[in-house]
Amino acid sequence: MSDRVIQVEDLVREYQMGAERVMALRGxxxxxxxxxxxxxxxxxxxxxxxxxxxxxxxxxxxxGSYWLNGQEVSRLSDDALARVRNKEIGFVFQTFNLLPRAxxxxxxxxxxxxxxxSGRERKARAERxxxxxxxxxxxxxxxxxxxxxxxxxxAIARALVNxxxxxxxxxxxxxxxxxxxxxxxxxxxxxxxxxxxxVVVTHEPSIAEHAERVVVLRDGRLxxxxxxxxxxx
Amino acid sequence: xxxxxxxxxxxxTIVAQKLKSFFSLIGVLIGVTFLIAVVSIVQGMNxxxxxxxxxxxxxxxxxxxxxxxxxxxxxxxxxxxxxxxRRPRISYADADYVSERxxxxxVLARFCSDRMVIGYNGKQAKDIELMGTEPxxxxxxxxxxxxxxxxxxQEVRAGVPVVVLGSELGEKLFAGLxxxxxxxxxxxxxxRVIGVAKRRGTLFGLSLDxxxxxxxxxxxxxxxxxxxxxxxxxxxTANPTTMLTAMAETxxxxxxxxxxxxxxxxxFDLQNASGALDGWKxxxxxxxxxxxxxxxxxxxxxxxxxxxxxxxAVAERTxxxxxxxxxxxxxRDILSQFVxxxxxxxxxxxxxxxxxxxxxxFLVRALTPLPAAVAPxxxxxxxxxxxxxxxxAGVYPATRASKLDPITALRAE
Numbered sequence: 001m002s003d004r005v006i007q008v009e010d011l012v013r014e015y016q017m018g019a020e021r022v023m024a025l026r027g028x029x030x031x032x033x034x035x036x037x038x039x040x041x042x043x044x045x046x047x048x049x050x051x052x053x054x055x056x057x058x059x060x061x062x063x064g065s066y067w068l069n070g071q072e073v074s075r076l077s078d079d080a081l082a083r084v085r086n087k088e089i090g091f092v093f094q095t096f097n098l099l100p101r102a103x104x105x106x107x108x109x110x111x112x113x114x115x116x117x118s119g120r121e122r123k124a125r126a127e128r129x130x131x132x133x134x135x136x137x138x139x140x141x142x143x144x145x146x147x148x149x150x151x152x153x154x155a156i157a158r159a160l161v162n163x164x165x166x167x168x169x170x171x172x173x174x175x176x177x178x179x180x181x182x183x184x185x186x187x188x189x190x191x192x193x194x195x196x197x198x199v200v201v202t203h204e205p206s207i208a209e210h211a212e213r214v215v216v217l218r219d220g221r222l223x224x225x226x227x228x229x230x231x232x233x
Numbered sequence: 234x235x236x237x238x239x240x241x242x243x244x245x246t247i248v249a250q251k252l253k254s255f256f257s258l259i260g261v262l263i264g265v266t267f268l269i270a271v272v273s274i275v276q277g278m279n280x281x282x283x284x285x286x287x288x289x290x291x292x293x294x295x296x297x298x299x300x301x302x303x304x305x306x307x308x309x310x311x312x313x314x315x316x317x318x319r320r321p322r323i324s325y326a327d328a329d330y331v332s333e334r335x336x337x338x339x340v341l342a343r344f345c346s347d348r349m350v351i352g353y354n355g356k357q358a359k360d361i362e363l364m365g366t367e368p369x370x371x372x373x374x375x376x377x378x379x380x381x382x383x384x385x386x387q388e389v390r391a392g393v394p395v396v397v398l399g400s401e402l403g404e405k406l407f408a409g410l411x412x413x414x415x416x417x418x419x420x421x422x423x424x425r426v427i428g429v430a431k432r433r434g435t436l437f438g439l440s441l442d443x444x445x446x447x448x449x450x451x452x453x454x455x456x457x458x459x460x461x462x463x464x465x466x467x468x469x470t471a472n473p474t475t476m477l478t479a480m481a482e483t484x485x486x487x488x489x490x491x492x493x494x495x496x497x498x499x500x501f502d503l504q505n506a507s508g509a510l511d512g513w514k515x516x517x518x519x520x521x522x523x524x525x526x527x528x529x530x531x532x533x534x535x536x537x538x539x540x541x542x543x544x545x546a547v548a549e550r551t552x553x554x555x556x557x558x559x560x561x562x563x564x565r566d567i568l569s570q571f572v573x574x575x576x577x578x579x580x581x582x583x584x585x586x587x588x589x590x591x592x593x594x595f596l597v598r599a600l601t602p603l604p605a606a607v608a609p610x611x612x613x614x615x616x617x618x619x620x621x622x623x624x625x626a627g628v629y630p631a632t633r634a635s636k637l638d639p640i641t642a643l644r645a646e
Contacts, residue, residue, distance in 0.1 A: 058559060058639045079563040086561020097556045097643065101249060113238060114561040158560070 005069055005165050005197045006032040006055060012063030013050050024050035026220040027064065032199065034165075037192045039208035040201045042217035049170075051217065052201045056089055056168050057081045069165045086114050090159025094171035096151045098143040098158075104130060105139040108158045115162055129157040133187060149180035156187060160196075167191065169200045173207055185210045239570050243577035246546075257542040258582030260535025261622055265583045265615040268528045269590025269607060274597055275520050277605030282513050285436055285602070287506035292373050294476045295469040296505040297344075298323060298331065298483060303465060303504060307512025320500040322459070327490065328466045334486045335468070337479040342370040342467040343449050345458035351445055352418040353406040358443070361402055363419060365449035365457055366467075371397075373469045376446075381413045381428030384448050392450035397428040401442035419445070419453045435602070476505060532618060535582065536626040543575045543630035554634050555642025568635040575627025576620050583619025587612055 013025040024047045032038055042048045053059040054066060057073055060081070066074040073084055090111075091097075098107045108126040117125070130139050133153040143151050152172060159167055169188070173181035189210060192198055200211060208214050216223040247254040290304060297303055301317035325343070332341050349363040364370070371383050384395050396417065403412045403426075412426045424447065433441040447453065449463070458464060468483065470476045480503050487501050547554070554567055562570075590607070597605040 053640055056559070058643075079565070082558065082561050082563045085559060091559050093643070097552070097559070099553055099556065101245065110557070111560045114557075114563070114566060162561075 003034045004031050004067070005034050005036075006030065006199075007067040008055070008064070009066075010064035011051075011054060011061050011066065011074075013047075013054060013059070013061050023220055025054070025061070028217070028220065028222055029064075030215065030222065030225075032197065034197055035192070035195050036213060037188070037198045037211045038200070038213045038215060039211035040199060040215050040217065041203060041205075041208050042223070043203070045219075046217040046223075047220040048201050048203075048217050050220075052168065052170055052199075055166075055199065056091060057084045082114075086111055087162060088165045090156075090162065090164040090167045092152065092155050092159050092167065092169035092172045094174035096143070096148075096155045096175070098151060098154055100143055103140045103142055104135060104146065104154045104157075107143070107154055108161050111158060111162045126157070126161055129161040130154070132160065133157045147180075148176050149183055152176065152180075152184050153187065156184075156191075160191070165197060167196055167198045169198065171202055171204075172200060173202075173204070181207070236569075236573060239573035240577050242570070243574035244581075246574065247578060247581060253542075254578065254581075257538055258535075258578060258585065260531055260538045261579050261582030261619060262535075262586040262589065264528050264531030264535055265586025265619065266589040266593065267531060267586075268524070268615055268618075269587055269611050270593040270597075271520065271524055271527075272611040273590070273594035273605045273607045274603065275517050276608055277594075277597065277603040278513075279517060280606070281603050282510055283506070286513075287509045289374075289433075289436060289441070291504065291506045291509055292375070292467070292469060293506070294472055295373055295467060296476060296480050296483075296503055296508075298327075298466040298468065298487065299464065299502045299504065302502050302509075304509040305512060307515060317502075321491070323463045323466060323501065325461045325463065327487070328463055330490050331466060331468075331483055331486050335479060335482055337470055337475050337482055339475075339479050340369045340372055340469045342367045342373050343463050344370060344467050345449055345454065345462075345464045347457040349419060349445075349453075349456060351402065351406070353415065356406055358402055358405050360443070361399075362444040363453070363457055364444060364446045365451060365454050366446060367449060369469075370446065370467065373467050376433070377431040378428050379431040380411075381426070383428055383446075389448040389450060392448060392452065392454075394422060394424045394451050394453075395427045395447065396424040397430060397446045398426055399430050399442040399444040400432045401440050402445060403429045405443075417445075419447070420456045422452050424451070424453075437602075480505065528618075532622050535579070536622045539575055539579055539582075539623060540626040540630060542578070543571060543627055544633070546574070547571065547630045547634040550634075551637060551642045551645035554637050555639050555645065558637070558639035559643060564635040567637075568631045571631030571634050572624055572627040575631070576623030579623025579626065580616065580619040583615050583622075586619075587615050590615070 008028060008030045011025050011028045015022045015024060028051065040048050040051060054061055057068065061074050064074065065072060068084065068088055073081065076084065105126050108129050109122050112122040112125060127139065130136060133156050135150060135153055135157065138146060138150055143154070146154065173184055176184065185207065188198055200207065202208055212227065214226045291297060300320050300322050328343050344364065344366045346362055346364040348360050351358050351361050367389050368383050368386060379400065383397055384393070388395055396419070398412060406412065406417065407415065412429055415426050416423045417426060435441060468479060470479045484499065484503055488499065491500060493499065557567060594605040594607050597603055
């Protein structure tokens with residue numbers, strides 16, 4: 001149990017869309033161990049975005065339970081979830097989601113600000129995280145002065161700065177060309193080699209190929225769970 | 234999030250959007266400018282009225298005995314004015330009676346004045362205040378002599394035709410010549426100039442140096458006062474306390490001389506510098522009562538504008554709010570971020586308003602004789618109002634921001 005970063009049991013999430021009830025997840029169970037590198041795939045409407053929101057503690061389920069790093073998080077309040085997101089999860093988004101007016105350094109400092117880390121230590125840790133993704137020369141640049149790949153690396157540094165138990169990436173290469181995509185995937189591979197648990201949500205098989213385990217969803221249920229470097233057809 | 238961090242963030246936003254920020258600040262700016270400027274100008278006016286107006290016209294620790302008030306800063310009704318005109322005038326005998334019986338040590342000056350024409354060698358100076366009085370007048374009004382001398386009590390008793398000129402009058406009639414010993418004509422009568430007074434400057438832009446002083450028994454007296462009648466008896470004592478004692482004494486002496494029964498109103502007037510300012514004090518009180526209302530209106534408008542700007546900011550920055558929430562910002566963090574931003578915005582407006590207000594006060598000081606001085610308390614009130622308006626205006630937009638759902642906020646464009 002203790003080596004399981006994510007333990008999801010019988011997860012149900014439904015939405016009210018006008019008069020209709022939409023079942024996005026219909027009782028999904030999944031466990032992800034420490035230092036696993038998992039890709040979550042599935043066609044649109046399969047529930048992978050819903051699963052990613054739930055795993056990311058941005059949303060709470062209607063039914064079932066979710067233990068993150070041994071802590072039951074499926075019934076927490078908004079503020080408690082915020083604390084969990086801050087400490088346990090590092091997000092990497094398709095659209096980078098950097099603050100446009102802030103420098104790379106300031107963007108990376110942000111999670112530490114909300115963690116209550118004081119100024120000097122915050123700066124030192126943010127700088128270390130940027131060095132780790134190879135951006136030691138771009139710390140004081142604004143996002144619009146950086147290339148797409150550099151922006152995504154800033155986002156990765158930001159995701160790692162609080163040393164989360166889980167790096168959660170949502171289509172991390174969706175806005176990047178193929179060369180840059182490879183570059184980002186190499187960063188992920190290095191992080192994985194250093195022991196980081198990574199979950200990547202993607203619809204691109206070429207990205208999922210980098211993971212050591214591929215989970216495919218269909219209609220809100222687990223369709224397949226393959227432990228291989230190749231995607232099952 | 235620490236306050237300092239939030240303030241720095243707010244200042245960065247303000248600097249990044251200078252014009253928009255300026256327009257959103259203008260309400261608070263105007264309100265605070267108004268506060269600072271009006272307070273400093275009214276207080277300057279107070280100082281001016283006391284130091285310059287009352288003390289120069291009436292004199293320090295001095296009061297006057299007259300038929301009716303000499304200086305009216307408030308409104309006088311037609312009826313009051315007519316009742317004053319029915320009172321008996323102050324006679325030489327009244328003055329003697331008071332001066333013989335007054336026990337408080339005091340300096341007295343019998344006094345008459347009117348506007349006259351004064352001539353020298355074919356030149357004429359019109360609208361000159363001709364005063365008939367005693368040597369003690371120079372002490373009471375603090376009129377200093379630049380050259381020559383003042384007249385003596387003997388000259389007053391004998392009614393010798395001598396005159397002391399105001400500096401501007403002297404320059405006008407003699408244009409460079411030494412006036413001492415020369416003869417000027419007052420109402421066709423020759424007067425010898427025995428002294429010239431030092432420059433006294435202006436009051437409300439009017440020259441205080443267009444005057445001539447002669448003994449009150451001198452021949453031209455009938456042109457400025459009826460026979461044996463005075464405009465006023467000026468009485469100066471050593472300090473404000475003895476002045477009040479002497480005033481009370483004079484009142485009792487005059488009431489007994491005029492045979493007034495208890496309950497009957499005085500048919501004479503006693504006025505000192507602070508009494509002369511009664512009317513002005515009422516005006517300044519009205520200004521200070523109206524001020525909070527006027528400031529409040531602009532601050533309410535300013536607050537509404539800031540609230541609008543903050544609602545816009547929340548809408549524009551929905552995605553930023555989503556990012557911050559995803560990274561671990563709690564409701565309280567988002568709430569305080571936007572409240573502090575709003576308060577910073579408003580305080581910057583207040584600071585600009587304080588600057589503008591101080592600027593206005595200095596301008597008034599430079600361009601008018603009013604010693605407009607900025608009151609430190611008004612600056613403190615200005616800053617406090619800036620913060621309060623900002624916090625109040627920011628609470629609603631910030632609450633909306635803090636309640637945004639992170640998933641929806643992240644999807645916003």
